[in-house]
Amino acid sequence: IEYSQPVLYSHFRGKREIIGAVALQGATELAAAVRAATAAANGPRARVHSLARAYLDFAERHPAVYDALFQLDGGLAYAQEDTPEPLKDAFAALLESLGEVAGDGVHPGLFTEVFWASLHGLATLTRAGRLLPEDVAQRVELLVDRLAMI
Structure with missing residues (x-):
């Protein structure tokens, strides 16, 4: 972000507040990504599938933001x-x-x-190398098929 640590701390009261600010911005970006993905989908199943993909893609593309949202104390x-x-x-x-x-x-x-917790588990375990990344599409299909009453 091209700011030194002292500059950051002159705007925030500490690390926790910085994490909180990143989390709030990340939540806004995640909501926008999910809404954009689901708006283009046709029908409930397609919307749920698009939501799952958008969520997992967000977690993969923005790992530090995702951590600020769900792993770190902000x-x-x-x-x-x-x-x-x-x-x-x-x-x-x-x-x-x-x-x-x-x-x-x-x-x-x-x-x-429950659905969000499942997505979070998939995102976290995939990123940690505990789930093979090449099986993401199959996991999304299974999650949508088994949990969503479509």
Whole structure:
């Protein structure tokens, strides 16, 4: 970013606040990527598939941002009343497509959490070398086929 560490710390109170700022910007970018991918898809199954691919692609292309969002302590509240809007909006971007495929009697928010947790696991394990990257497409198909009630 072409700023020295002292310059960064003159704008933020510490590492935790920097991570939080990166996470909030990342949440905005993730929401935009998911919405762009799902907007172009035709039908619920295609939207869910596009959402999964967009999420995993984001995690792969932006590993430091993804870590700030989900691995590092940025001092942000998740899934609480005081959760910052960019984080709420990123979840809403997932819910917009996943809520329609949750199935009868399943709370859309709960289904979205489970689907997101599955995507997070795939992203994290693939990046750590614990899952073969060449099987990503098959994993996405399996996830969509088994979880989404389409």
